[in-house]
Amino acid sequence: MGLIEKVFSLLEPAHWGVHPADRKRPAADVPVRGLPLPARLYVPLQQHIGAAARPVVLFGQTVLKGQLLAEAQGATSAAVHAPTSGIVSAIGDISAPHPSGLSFPAVTIEADGDDRWADAGIAVDPFGLPPQEVATRVAAAGVVGLGGATFPSALKLGLGLRAKIHTLIINGGECEPYLSCDDRLMRDAPDEIVDGIRIMLHATGATKALVGIEDNKPEAIAAMTAAARDFPAIRIASVPARYPMGSEKHLFSALTGQEVPADGRTTDLGALVHNVGTAWAVHEALRQGRPLVERIVTLNGGAIDMPGNIRVPVGALVADVLAFVGLKTEPARLVMGGPMMGNRLPHARVPVVKGTSGILALTANEAAQLDPGPCIRCSSCVRACPVGLLPLEMSARIGIDDLNGAVAFGLKDCIACGCCSFVCPSRIPLVHYFNHAKGELAAQGRAQLRNESAKRLAAARIERLARDTQEKAAAAARRKAERAAQKAAEKAAAGTTAAGAAAEAAQQASKEVVA
Amino acid sequence: MSAALPPGIPVAAPHAHAGGSVRRVMAKVMLALLPATLYGFWLYGWPAFHLFMFTIMFALCGEAFALRLMRRPVAPMLLDGSALLTGWLLALSLPPWAPWWIGALGGLFATLVAKQLFGGLGHNLFNPAMIARVALLISFPVPMTLWVAPLPLGSVGAPDFVAGLQITLAGIPQLDAVTSATLLGHAKTELSRGIDLLHAAANAPALSYIGDRAGSLGETAALLIAGGGIALIFMGVISWHIPFAMLAGIALPAFIGHAIEPARYLDVATHLLSGAVLLGAFFIATDYVTSPNTRRGQLVFGAGCGLLTWLIRTYGGYPEGVAFAVLLMNALTPAIDRLVKPRIYGRDRKGKPREPAAAKT
Ligand code: SF4
Numbered sequence: 001m002g003l004i005e006k007v008f009s010l011l012e013p014a015h016w017g018v019h020p021a022d023r024k025r026p027a028a029d030v031p032v033r034g035l036p037l038p039a040r041l042y043v044p045l046q047q048h049i050g051a052a053a054r055p056v057v058l059f060g061q062t063v064l065k066g067q068l069l070a071e072a073q074g075a076t077s078a079a080v081h082a083p084t085s086g087i088v089s090a091i092g093d094i095s096a097p098h099p100s101g102l103s104f105p106a107v108t109i110e111a112d113g114d115d116r117w118a119d120a121g122i123a124v125d126p127f128g129l130p131p132q133e134v135a136t137r138v139a140a141a142g143v144v145g146l147g148g149a150t151f152p153s154a155l156k157l158g159l160g161l162r163a164k165i166h167t168l169i170i171n172g173g174e175c176e177p178y179l180s181c182d183d184r185l186m187r188d189a190p191d192e193i194v195d196g197i198r199i200m201l202h203a204t205g206a207t208k209a210l211v212g213i214e215d216n217k218p219e220a221i222a223a224m225t226a227a228a229r230d231f232p233a234i235r236i237a238s239v240p241a242r243y244p245m246g247s248e249k250h251l252f253s254a255l256t257g258q259e260v261p262a263d264g265r266t267t268d269l270g271a272l273v274h275n276v277g278t279a280w281a282v283h284e285a286l287r288q289g290r291p292l293v294e295r296i297v298t299l300n301g302g303a304i305d306m307p308g309n310i311r312v313p314v315g316a317l318v319a320d321v322l323a324f325v326g327l328k329t330e331p332a333r334l335v336m337g338g339p340m341m342g343n344r345l346p347h348a349r350v351p352v353v354k355g356t357s358g359i360l361a362l363t364a365n366e367a368a369q370l371d372p373g374p375c376i377r378c379s380s381c382v383r384a385c386p387v388g389l390l391p392l393e394m395s396a397r398i399g400i401d402d403l404n405g406a407v408a409f410g411l412k413d414c415i416a417c418g419c420c421s422f423v424c425p426s427r428i429p430l431v432h433y434f435n436h437a438k439g440e441l442a443a444q445g446r447a448q449l450r451n452e453s454a455k456r457l458a459a460a461r462i463e464r465l466a467r468d469t470q471e472k473a474a475a476a477a478r479r480k481a482e483r484a485a486q487k488a489a490e491k492a493a494a495g496t497t498a499a500g501a502a503a504e505a506a507q508q509a510s511k512e513v514v515a
Numbered sequence: 516m517s518a519a520l521p522p523g524i525p526v527a528a529p530h531a532h533a534g535g536s537v538r539r540v541m542a543k544v545m546l547a548l549l550p551a552t553l554y555g556f557w558l559y560g561w562p563a564f565h566l567f568m569f570t571i572m573f574a575l576c577g578e579a580f581a582l583r584l585m586r587r588p589v590a591p592m593l594l595d596g597s598a599l600l601t602g603w604l605l606a607l608s609l610p611p612w613a614p615w616w617i618g619a620l621g622g623l624f625a626t627l628v629a630k631q632l633f634g635g636l637g638h639n640l641f642n643p644a645m646i647a648r649v650a651l652l653i654s655f656p657v658p659m660t661l662w663v664a665p666l667p668l669g670s671v672g673a674p675d676f677v678a679g680l681q682i683t684l685a686g687i688p689q690l691d692a693v694t695s696a697t698l699l700g701h702a703k704t705e706l707s708r709g710i711d712l713l714h715a716a717a718n719a720p721a722l723s724y725i726g727d728r729a730g731s732l733g734e735t736a737a738l739l740i741a742g743g744g745i746a747l748i749f750m751g752v753i754s755w756h757i758p759f760a761m762l763a764g765i766a767l768p769a770f771i772g773h774a775i776e777p778a779r780y781l782d783v784a785t786h787l788l789s790g791a792v793l794l795g796a797f798f799i800a801t802d803y804v805t806s807p808n809t810r811r812g813q814l815v816f817g818a819g820c821g822l823l824t825w826l827i828r829t830y831g832g833y834p835e836g837v838a839f840a841v842l843l844m845n846a847l848t849p850a851i852d853r854l855v856k857p858r859i860y861g862r863d864r865k866g867k868p869r870e871p872a873a874a875k876t
């Protein structure tokens with residue numbers, strides 16, 4: 001087997017992922033501009049994975065920039081802060097950045113224009129704090145993963161303490177086409193990022209950090225290498241530009257040569273992955289005492305007049321940002337995030353959130369048009385899949401509603417990267433099918449859980465009723481026996497045979513109980 | 516997917532596409548076939564051209580008829596080019612001066628039965644062109660094995676447009692004058708008459724690299740076919756795995772056999788350059804629909820096609836075995852696909868999660 005395996009691996013070099021046209025420049029080379037403060041900001045209470053935050057401000061209340069608007073609620077949640085100073089003019093539902101256009105709870109702030117910061121906490125040396133305290137402060141600043149997954153960062157740091165992390169992997173891959181916000185951040189604020197990485201090393205107890213940056217960003221690599229020169233624990237590594245290099249597991253593999261076991265996490269192998277933007281936010285939180293209330297967003301796409309990276313307060317409407325950069329033509333499609341995994345926006349009246357890496361206004365030529373044809377089994381999708389799945393087989397199973405068949409082909413290992421749809425010559429929306437099927441499976445799982453608990457409850461009820469009747473019968477029998485015993489006692493004077501009758505009666509009663 | 520948003524609503528990501536389409540794939544394949552086809556027209560003259568046209572026309576008609584019958588949109592499906600390509604490949608594998616009804620029946624059979632009856636594009640288990648060819652060979656062995664020596668356009672005695680049409684419609688006049696055996700056919704006949712190959716070679720049709728010998732369009736233009744195939748590899752339409760494995764699957768046993776007993780076994784060059792080997796290796800075995808979907812499976816598949824071709828040619832009743840070999844391997848494709856799957860990230864080949872063994876370092 002070993003030899004055959006060797007021969008085969010020579011004949012078919014490992015290959016995964018796709019090389020989409022990156023279209024990052026010229027937007028990536030334009031200096032960052034700040035968005036003029038909009039009159040009103042709509043701050044969603046849920047900008048992260050987990051439970052929505054609970055509002056702690058009141059209608060009409062005056063807030064300062066950076067003031068807590070809503071606190072984390074539950075084990076997985078993140079705090080939300082005011083992106084500017086002003087008055088809370090509404091707490092309620094607004095439209096969310098999602099194709100459904102479903103509404104979403106948010107705090108609306110009428111900006112007063114002063115953009116006045118709340119008093120920052122007294123600056124302390126983060127390295128003098130115990131690691132747990134660093135995580136607490138990161139949590140208090142509402143920092144979430146800025147790579148798009150928006151997992152609360154403090155939880156991840158805490159995970160690091162528990163899971164014996166030795167390596168911190170910093171994701172500077174930014175493999176999505178069009179986007180350059182991380183690139184820009186690394187070019188403009190490498191020292192802050194490196195400082196954030198050092199703080200995270202301290203917070204997790206890891207001994208080294210590997211920063212993976214795709215080789216299509218030479219300026220970022222140079223800037224980061226210069227900034228990390230004095231810190232031997234931090235190594236800047238160039239990785240080949242290839243989508244989805246920014247996937248946690250793939251970046252981890254590219255940097256360490258190891259593979260994360262299925263159903264496992266990088267933490268099982270002692271590595272924790274954070275985004276460069278998160279490192280920057282950690283620096284801001286610990287050194288400046290500033291919560292995460294703004295971020296850099298890439299504005300790109302053929303319909304945009306002046307593409308580039310914009311510093312945007314959380315809660316600003318996409319429409320505000322688009323107005324700032326200008327539109328050349330009416331965009332055929334608005335996308336929040338990158339073109340490979342981003343969400344299509346129903347309209348521009350949705351707010352920018354912490355996880356918004358980019359806003360794309362695509363022309364009809366750029367936006368992929370779907371006109372699905374039959375699968376010609378060309379196996380392009382098989383070669384493109386970074387996970388080694390058979391998308392054509394999975395979609396065929398899903399097409400006939402055989403979800404278990406799709407799972408047998410690895411549906412649950414699918415990372416929804418979209419490589420398969422990207423290459424499919426028949427334009428089959430494969431990843432869309434997979435997401436749909438996963439949702440279906442999750443719903444089935446929930447329904448099954450519900451059924452099971454209902455069954456458990458019913459069974460418990462039947463048992464209880466049975467026990468009740470049994471107990472009642474026992475009690476009745478006991479009373480009967482008692483009465484019989486009493487009668488027997490009354491007759492006791494009459495002779496010794498009565499005692500035998502009493503014993504008999506008692507025995508009979510106990511038999512009834514058993515029956 | 517960002518779970519910060521309400522789940523369960525369709526998200527049509529990705530918003531970008533690599534830009535390929537089925538039509539473009541088919542067009543590239545046809546482009547790669549064009550030089551060999553044009554050369555074949557020149558070599559065999561107008562009859563070859565007419566037969567080609569008949570075959571393609573009827574292939575398209577079969578497809579359109581089936582689509583109409585199933586109330587599917589005819590125009591877009593017809594325009595994807597797959598039926599055109601099927602007819603084209605079939606035409607290249609026919610005797611160039613075969614009568615029109617051979618091409619017509621073959622074309623109809625290929626698209627109507629071998630493709631649409633199985634469910635249309637992407638659902639057929641067997642390569643339609645090869646099924647049609649084999650069906651014709653079994654049903655009409657005489658016209659399907661009647662080969663003519665090349666009579667290039669413009670040479671003395673070459674039929675003009677009208678005479679060519681007459682040949683295609685009404686048959687070949689003075690049969691003996693122009694027919695000739697293919698190299699493989701000659702070898703088979705001589706062997707069966709008890710004459711060994713060393714003696715048979717003396718009066719055999721010469722092996723010609725430029726196609727100066729009897730055969731189908733796809734056979735005689737061997738080098739142009741190979742060139743087109745290599746171009747396809749560079750265009751990224753096909754990968755080298757199937758052609759390489761198939762050629763190796765023929766060359767290896769041929770080399771060994773010929774080295775041991777040259778009087779009994781044909782040499783490597785004859786095997787590779789005659790019959791439909793090159794057309795089969797680059798254009799037919801590589802058919803997406805009917806070949807395995809992993810690189811590894813494709814190597815197995817190609818090697819099987821090659822080996823079977825050699826076995827049929829050497830020990831079977833037919834002088835040529837490419838079509839049979841490809842069809843047999845087509846039948847095995849689902850099994851190969853079931854057995855040979857890509858390794859999933861984080862799992863071993865059997866699908867079990869990998870041990871986090873190398874956790875240290
Ligand atoms: S979306 Fe899933 S199946 Fe498609 S390429 Fe990505 S991981 Fe593979």
Ligand code: SF4
Binds near residue numbers: 376378423425426427
């Ligand atoms: S890329 Fe599309 S057409 Fe090709 S095998 Fe995959 S699903 Fe089928």
